[in-house]
Amino acid sequence: MPTLLNEFSLLHSGTPSPPNWNALSLCLMEQARLLGIRQPSGHPAEEMGSAAFVLRHPAISAIQGHYVSPGAWLPTEQLSETLLQAASGIMSVHGRASGKAQALGLNYLATLTAAMTLQATLAAAVGQLRGGAFQQVRVSPLECGLLSIGQYLAGATAAEDREQFLPGGCDARSRPPFRSADGITFELETLDSTPWRHFWTSAGIAPELAGTAWKSFLLRYARAISPLPAACLQALARLPYTQILHLAAQAGVAVVPLRTLAQRQADADYQQSRGTPWNFERSSASGTPHVTPAPTRLPLQGLRVVESCRRIQGPLAGHLLALLGAEVIRLEPPGGDPLRAMPPCAEGCSVRFDALNQLKSIQEVDIKSAQGRQAIHQLVREADVFLHNWAPGKAREMRLDAEHLHRVQPQLVYAYAGGWGPAPVNAPGTDFTVQAWSGVADAIATSCGTHGGSLFTVLDVLGGVLATLGVTAALLDRTVTGSGTHVESSLLGAADLLLRSSPPTPANGLSDVYPTQSGLIAIDCQHPEQQRALAMLLDIPAPLGNHLEQLRQHLLTHPAAHWESALNAQGIGACVVVEDLAQLARDARIAGCLDHKAYSSVNSPWSFL
Numbered sequence: 001m002p003t004l005l006n007e008f009s010l011l012h013s014g015t016p017s018p019p020n021w022n023a024l025s026l027c028l029m030e031q032a033r034l035l036g037i038r039q040p041s042g043h044p045a046e047e048m049g050s051a052a053f054v055l056r057h058p059a060i061s062a063i064q065g066h067y068v069s070p071g072a073w074l075p076t077e078q079l080s081e082t083l084l085q086a087a088s089g090i091m092s093v094h095g096r097a098s099g100k101a102q103a104l105g106l107n108y109l110a111t112l113t114a115a116m117t118l119q120a121t122l123a124a125a126v127g128q129l130r131g132g133a134f135q136q137v138r139v140s141p142l143e144c145g146l147l148s149i150g151q152y153l154a155g156a157t158a159a160e161d162r163e164q165f166l167p168g169g170c171d172a173r174s175r176p177p178f179r180s181a182d183g184i185t186f187e188l189e190t191l192d193s194t195p196w197r198h199f200w201t202s203a204g205i206a207p208e209l210a211g212t213a214w215k216s217f218l219l220r221y222a223r224a225i226s227p228l229p230a231a232c233l234q235a236l237a238r239l240p241y242t243q244i245l246h247l248a249a250q251a252g253v254a255v256v257p258l259r260t261l262a263q264r265q266a267d268a269d270y271q272q273s274r275g276t277p278w279n280f281e282r283s284s285a286s287g288t289p290h291v292t293p294a295p296t297r298l299p300l301q302g303l304r305v306v307e308s309c310r311r312i313q314g315p316l317a318g319h320l321l322a323l324l325g326a327e328v329i330r331l332e333p334p335g336g337d338p339l340r341a342m343p344p345c346a347e348g349c350s351v352r353f354d355a356l357n358q359l360k361s362i363q364e365v366d367i368k369s370a371q372g373r374q375a376i377h378q379l380v381r382e383a384d385v386f387l388h389n390w391a392p393g394k395a396r397e398m399r400l401d402a403e404h405l406h407r408v409q410p411q412l413v414y415a416y417a418g419g420w421g422p423a424p425v426n427a428p429g430t431d432f433t434v435q436a437w438s439g440v441a442d443a444i445a446t447s448c449g450t451h452g453g454s455l456f457t458v459l460d461v462l463g464g465v466l467a468t469l470g471v472t473a474a475l476l477d478r479t480v481t482g483s484g485t486h487v488e489s490s491l492l493g494a495a496d497l498l499l500r501s502s503p504p505t506p507a508n509g510l511s512d513v514y515p516t517q518s519g520l521i522a523i524d525c526q527h528p529e530q531q532r533a534l535a536m537l538l539d540i541p542a543p544l545g546n547h548l549e550q551l552r553q554h555l556l557t558h559p560a561a562h563w564e565s566a567l568n569a570q571g572i573g574a575c576v577v578v579e580d581l582a583q584l585a586r587d588a589r590i591a592g593c594l595d596h597k598a599y600s601s602v603n604s605p606w607s608f609l
Contacts, residue, residue: 004280004477004485006036008125009056017052018067018079020526020573023107024141027114027501028053034276035118035473055121059480060128065121065137068607073589078524078573079141082511084109086522086577088145089584090456091513093152095167096224097175097455098448101520101577102167102513105447106440106502108458112465113144116320119469120299120606122476123324127299127608129479130292134299136609143593143605148461149581150602151312152224154351156581157600158344165225167579175226176217177258177436177452178233184241185258185451187436188248189428193218199251203235203244221311221431222342222352224455254427258452261439261499269423270496277493278470279421282477283402283484287410290382298325299608303475305329305385306376307360308367310337312431312457313491314389314417315356316464321385321471322359323604329379330360331367346598355601373398380409385471387415402486411484413474417467421490429491431460438495443502463494510534510544513577514552519560520577523567533570 010032016025032039037055048054051064069076074087085091085103095101117139124134146153155163177187190196193214200210213232220226236244248255264270295301300321307318308331315330322328342350363379366372380386386405388395395401395416402414419429427433432453435441441453467489474485510525525531525544535542538554555563560576567574578584585600594600 004036004473005122006038007057007480008036008476009038009040011048011054011056012039013048013052018076018141020078020080020524021110023081023110023501024113025052027107027110028117030501031114031118031469031497034278053121055125057125060125061135063121063124063128063135063137065117065139067117068138068140070140070142070593071589074142074575078568080511080524080526080573081107081109082522082524083573083575084141084145086513086520086575088142089149089153089578089581090145091522091577092167092579092581093149093224093456094448094454095579096165097170097172097226098167098450099172100168101579102448104454104456104458105444106498108462108498108502109141109145109148111498111501112148112462113139113141115462115465115469116144116605119320119465119472120324120608122469122472123299124608126472126476126479127295127301127325129476130302131294132296132299132301134295134608138607138609140593140605142590143602146584146590146593146602147605149456150355151222151352152456153581153584154355154599154601155222155344157585157596158351159346159598161344162582163223163344164580164582165223170225170227172450174228174230174233175452175455176220176228176432177441178236179451180236180241180244181238182240186241186244187256187258187432187441187452189254189256189430189433190252191428195252199248199253200232200235202247202251203239205232205235220455221457221460224457226455254433256425256427256433256436258436258441258445259439260442264437264439264496264499267423269421272422273493273496275496275500277466277489277497278473279488280470280474280477281402281486282481283406283410283412283486285406285410285484295325300475301325303327303384304382305387306331306379306383308376308386308388308390309417310339310389312356312460313463313467314387316461317415317417317467317471318360318387319356320465320468321387323606324472326385328360329383330357330362331365331376332362334364334366336362336364351599355599358601367398367400373400376400377405377408380405380412383409383412384475385413385415387417387467387471389417392418392420406484406486409484411478411482413471413478413484414486415467415471415474416486416488417463418488418490419492421488421492423492431457431491434459434491434495438492439499440495443499458498459491459494462498463489463491466494466497514555516555516560516563517558520579521555521560521563522575522577524573526573530572534567534572537566537570537572
């Protein structure tokens with residue numbers, strides 16, 4: 001695998017930026033390292049100015065990066081993983097099936113925000129090399145978090161039939177994963193109702209009840225809940241794991257056990273990956289680049305992406321490329337993508353679907369026909385990126401793999417956003433099966449006190465963001481070298497990166513969610529002086545760790561909004577936990593982050609100067 005960007009260097013400020021979120025700085029450094037970007041030390045402070053980081057290359061003007069917050073809410077000096085998960089709605093979505101609003105227990109937004117920061121910065125470099133003037137990148141971590149729950153926000157703010165799913169609204173014990181009689185916890189997966197019904201019938205469940213369970217199981221991706229009939233869970237709890245495997249194999253249903261990080265690290269493909277979530281392979285084909293006008297407004301303006309993706313991971317990658325200015329042509333089967341009809345809908349289209357695809361033009365193509373494949377060839381001849389997330393082997397079978405499309409367009413960035421990468425797992429590579437296999441589900445369950453991972457699509461979203469970063473890095477490499485590239489990323493690679501970015505940390509600070517007189521408050525006291533200030537404000541003896549019950553009782557005396565204001569005034573990180581996503585649309589402090597039409601959608605987290 002070539003080291004793509006080893007002629008670029010990234011300079012970092014002398015102290016972490018934001019100062020209370022060291023994990024973000026560490027994630028940015030690690031992802032830059034994995035892309036080959038050099039990170040020298042000892043640069044003069046005047047070279048940095050007020051920037052959090054600076055990207056340099058001999059052929060471009062230095063690009064400064066800054067983190068910003070909307071309005072006066074959540075000032076950058078107080079940004080942290082806990083507060084942003086509370087403010088962006090992640091705690092709310094995760095809490096729908098985990099029993100209460102709570103953090104994921106992983107450095108999720110640090111990993112995601114670092115990737116979105118890098119992709120915008122690399123895109124700015126692409127824009128400069130194409131004649132544009134992009135010398136500053138401003139990134140809003142809060143809007144990165146809001147984008148991660150964009151499809152849930154769309155459902156919660158739809159003009160008609162809006163969804164009202166609150167934390168703790170569903171029994172956390174009635175959802176997947178499942179548990180066998182001999183204590184094995186596992187996920188089931190199938191994308192078709194017929195194998196599902198066969199499996200449950202063979203396990204002693206009536207067909208009607210299996211059908212009810214299927215509807216709930218199918219919608220867990222869209223709603224982050226999946227309340228299953230108790231009889232289904234009880235039926236599997238009476239069977240040994242080996243018998244469940246046998247019944248599943250007969251029915252054609254995949255079974256994936258929940259594993260630990262240690263088990264994942266012992267896998268051969270994990271050890272061979274060398275820690276990177278991408279695989280890059282430069283094309284050996286040669287060709288003449290097509291000339292595009294210099295971008296003026298956004299850095300990828302004038303570049304064309306052809307996207308053939310379904311569900312979340314791939315469409316999100318296409319959406320992010322569109323937010324960076326690219327023209328994205330989305331390929332759909334004749335009659336359109338069936339997910340367009342998933343409620344709630346507005347103007348005849350699913351709001352969840354529209355949230356990920358509103359910036360794209362649509363072209364219906366039957367990719368299984370010779371005529372459809374010829375249409376793709378014609379599009380690719382004038383394209384810069386081809387992005388898909390088809391099932392493994394399908395692209396080669398249709399002669400639409402990187403080898404064949406590079407013959408059509410030698411400088412093409414051919415991107416595949418898959419599930420398992422090179423891991424030899426015989427199951428659909430979906431968010432929840434990959435959470436189980438990778439150790440992410442175990443890490444979340446351990447942190448949250450649940451029996452499984454999150455029904456928030458943790459990996460679909462992060463996988464889409466990392467796919468975009470891989471594409472942007474390949475575009476920058478192409479702009480410098482003239483070479484097309486085949487770049488692959490996967491949900492499993494995203495999971496591995498997330499866990500490496502979330503090492504166990506000593507509980508030196510106070511970081512948790514607490515009930516108040518009205519609402520929940522997230523408090524993040526990382527430094528001793530903050531803890532002393534909190535103890536003094538609440539008239540509680542220090543150290544606070546020895547008097548947590550007094551802390552909880554005191555917080556019950558006022559509403560969460562009161563505590564947010566009072567604690568922030570003392571330099572203590574605090575934020576009201578967003579429980580109902582619809583309240584985000586009504587919050588004047590983030591009005592500039594959202595666009596309101598038949599539902600609320602999230603604007604770009606980046607601005608370029």
